[in-house]
Amino acid sequence: MIKIETGLSLRDFSTFRIGGEVAGLVRIKNEEDLQAFFQLINKEKRDFFILGGGSNVLFRDDYWHRLVAKIENDQKLVFKNEKIICGAGVTLAKLVNYAYEEGLTGLEWAVGIPGTVGGAIRGNAGAFGGQMADSVEQVVAWEWKEGVVKKRTFLYQDCRFGYRESLFKEEKNFLIWEVKLSLNFGKKEAIRKRMAELLMQRKKTQPKLNQFPSLGSIFKNPMAPKEIIALFEKEKQTKVKNHKVPAGWLIEKCKLKGQRIGDAQVSQLQANFIVNLGQAKANEVQQLITLIKEKVWQEFRIQLEEEIEIC
Ligand SMILES: Cc1cc2nc3c(=O)[nH]c(=O)nc-3n(C[C@H](O)[C@H](O)[C@H](O)COP(=O)(O)OP(=O)(O)OC[C@H]3O[C@@H](n4cnc5c(N)ncnc54)[C@H](O)[C@@H]3O)c2cc1C
Structure with missing residues (x-):
């Protein structure tokens, strides 16, 4: 059962602290929520917007008639058969820390970047010579087309990653749901040291x-x-x-x-x-x-x- 939260300001869902009132916001925590959300959208013919951590969107100041689907499937984060499987609603910070705890190298560059894994995949977030695309093996996304919603799996080569680009950004009718990442084992101390260095560099060069x-x-x-x-x-x-x-x-x-x-x-x-x-x-x-x-x-x-x- 999903709930439409009303009377909210998008300012409170943006790292920029800018944005006007929104018609409604629905938190999507699992597949049932997602199915119910799309049923509602179809039934009421509502326009909607997918929101992760709100760290890459400038919301306008006036009233927003769209419904916001806030992606919060943040419970799934596992390391299995040498791969990390992660819900799109998991924060990048949590993922980076998890990789470190498991002794996996390849995501150090992402330390200090706000937002969710879904947002990072869509925009192929990157820094210090690294980018999401480097670790992606597979992306599971929901595609909606003419009222029909379908779960699809994309292999790395289908994701059309480029500099801050991806298929999901180009096509605009995909909701990223889950990702499978491939990382290498590394020395925990070296991973920690690299993360600390990059965080320090960020602190020196960014507000x-x-x-x-x-x-x-x-x-x-x-x-x-x-x-x-x-x-x-x-x-x-x-x-x-x-x-x-x-x-x-x-x-x-x-x-x-x-x-x-x-x-x-x-x-x-x-x-x-x-x-x-x-x-x-x-x-x-x-x-x-x-x-x-x-x-x-x-x-x-x-x-x-x-x-x-x-x-
Ligand atoms: C201080 C600071 C430092 C930053 N440093 C970097 C950096 O070094 N490198 C970098 O690349 N970026 C950086 N960013 C930008 C931002 O953090 C990233 O782009 C981040 O990956 C966006 O994720 P998000 O969840 O906040 O996306 P949001 O801002 O919520 O959304 C961004 C776009 O993605 C879409 N989206 C979000 N989730 C999904 C989903 N599950 N499925 C489909 N579409 C979705 C939204 O509809 C929107 O179009 C920085 C931002 C800040 C504030």
Whole structure:
């Protein structure tokens, strides 16, 4: 039996602390909830939105007529036959810690990333040279099409993973339910050390979420022409990968660090983050995004593309 919770603000379901009132929210904890939810959607012809940890979505300020399906199947997290099987509602933090406890290496890069495993699979989350796709063996997802819901299993090669991309992001009619991950055994002490190093690096280079609500990186790192790459490599004394330069570096070069519209501000610490100084509105964030894109285009003739989803 599912319950539609009403009178809620999406602000309370977003790491950005931005968002207006929503028509209703349903917590999906198991397959029965999921089936009941889709029956309701079909019967009432309601529009809906799938929500994980709310760490990659900018919700608008006005009333949302859609129903939110909050994915909370977070009970399944097992290590069996050398594979981790994990519900999409499990937090990435819990998964990373579980892998460490089991002495499995391959997910250290994800330490400190908020959100759920489902959200991370959809956007192929990544950091420090690692990404979800590197460990995925199989994804179980529900597909809905013309009122029919079907459970489907996708092998790694069917998931069409790319840089912050996947089949599930492209097609928009899949609800990621469960994943099977393949990791290698490692030395627990080495895993712990690597996680501590990466967490420290994050702390040094990114604003603290509890002090400065954000959605992480606003833009994807773009491909850049040779002369811009040369400028970056000379300045930073490091080589770029796949012809991409950090969006944050371009934004910083445009002298936009600290730029503010209302309570939305380009982070002083990491220029690819926009932080909420308290009462930021979605439209202020959008104005800031437009301004950043314009300035980067004027300065470098590079078109930035959002990594976050704007709803
Ligand atoms: C401080 C901070 C640091 C961050 N650092 C990184 C980083 O280093 N690397 C990185 O890649 N990201 C980073 N992020 C962004 C974000 O945490 C990740 O993209 C995360 O994986 C999103 O997961 P989520 O559960 O919060 O997704 P949500 O924000 O809830 O949703 C994002 C999108 O995924 C969809 N979705 C969610 N769950 C499902 C599901 N089960 N099935 C189908 N669709 C679903 C939603 O509909 C939405 O379109 C950071 C964010 C913050 C705030």
